[in-house]
Amino acid sequence: MTHIGMVYSRGRVEEKMLQEAAQRQGVQFTAVQDDTLILDLDPGALPFDAVLERSVSTTRGLYVLKFCGAHGIPAINRHAVAAACADKTETSLKLRRAGVPTPRTKVAFEQESALAALDQLGYPAVIKPTTGSWARMVARVDSRREAEQILEHRSELPNPVQQVYYLQEYVNKLGAAGEPTLHRDLRAFVVGDETIAAIWRNSPHWITNTARGGKASVCPVTPELHDLCQRAAAAVGGGVLALDLMETSAGLVCHEINHTMEFRNSVAPTGVDIPGKIIEYCVRQAKA
Amino acid sequence: MSQTILETAPLECPECAARLAITPTLAGEVLDCRGCGAELEVVSLTPLLVQLAPHAEEDWGE
Incomplete structure (x- = not known):
């Protein structure tokens, strides 16, 4: 056995x-x-x-x-x-190399170079740690002044990885029809060559993680979504993965891939036996 | 995080002393105290011991 x-x-x-x-x-x-x-x-x-x-x-x-x-x-x-998957920089590089749509991203190591990078990206933008999860220390900055404050705080953190500034364009996500005040993104669950389920995560906050209060609802796995998920999963090597995607006016973009997925809030709305599929x-x- | 591990019969929440009616199947199992809402962690199945769950570390996540 x-x-x-x-x-x-x-x-x-x-x-x-x-x-x-x-x-x-x-x-x-x-x-x-x-x-x-x-x-x-x-x-x-x-x-x-x-x-x-x-x-x-x-x-x-x-x-x-x-x-x-x-x-x-x-x-x-x-x-x-x-x-x-553990390093957002590496994930982004692999997604870009594979031709998977992903938000514009830059990395810098000093406050001044980070500010210059943010000027290139334009505001609003998002400053993230290159490692970490559950949206910890993820900040949307609407101006150079706000960015200076976030970077100043980050520069004092003892872990040198926190001075790897992962900087990303702020993506205007398309929300659900009739829910203009809610932010919505999408999480898809990939197990091998199957995209077994997907949920929308709806939140009044632009950070939509269910760990931060986002509410899950079922999202149909369309052929387009499945194709993008398989390409994104393959970009990092495949396996059991949870992909975070955003819907934009230009189509879906993948911004993060998780390798030890949480799924407790996704089994009920999707009706898919996610743990069973993993086993x-x-x-x-x-x-x- | 409390370092005190309480072993009582019946088991009590180390935060509020509410009785805990639990039948964990995994060491490390996380549960919420119904009395005070504290997050608790089962640190041993035999004997059954709980303590306040640690705060998330910097590298915790998915």
Whole structure:
């Protein structure tokens, strides 16, 4: 029987749903908290046919995936994929290289050069950390003066990665018809060569993450959406991925790809067994 | 974050002492106290122990 190991940090709703899905499918499933892991240069610490990486810590997850790769253990997702998704700069570069529409983006390391880059992008613009999630420290700036304030604060942060200024055009998202005051973007769930589901995220705030209060509603997976999602997923190496997209007057643009997706708020509106699909994919990827 | 791990019978919220009726299946499971809304984390299944959940770290996310 295929033995799937799930490496995780915290038993969130998602991890419990994955555990339950494995039980429903009769898959041998072992949950290993990353707190307890002792990784070794020699194989043995992860005695599984495949590893589903669900660490809430991106850093820990990437190290776990390094060991999986070194020891020939199929991992969901592969280290190279996770690394590409964990850094927005790398994601953007890969999307652009693959010809996937993505917002105009620049990177700078000093306040002055960042301000010059923002002048080129024009205002409003968005300043983001190149790493991080849940829209932490993501700021929309409407003027040079606002940008100076954000950059001044960011420059004092101790982590040097925070001085990698990831600067992006502000995209005017098309909202839902009849809801002019709501911002809307789109999250699509890709599992291998399937785009299994998509939701719209509606929020009165321009940041629409469901972790920040955005409300999910089902979005049909059209052939156009599926095609774009597959191209975007392939750009970072494919696997189990959650893609964030925005609808613009010129079409869809992809601005972020997540490699340890949260899906608790998406199962009910879409009616898709997302954890079940992930477990099925893990079994397919497992060592024979 | 509280460093005090309470083991009581019945289990109590370390923040407000409300009784917790839980049957976790994963170490590290996260739950909300119905008494005070505190986010709690199961740090051990056997014996059953909970503590206040840590705040999100800089590298936490999807």
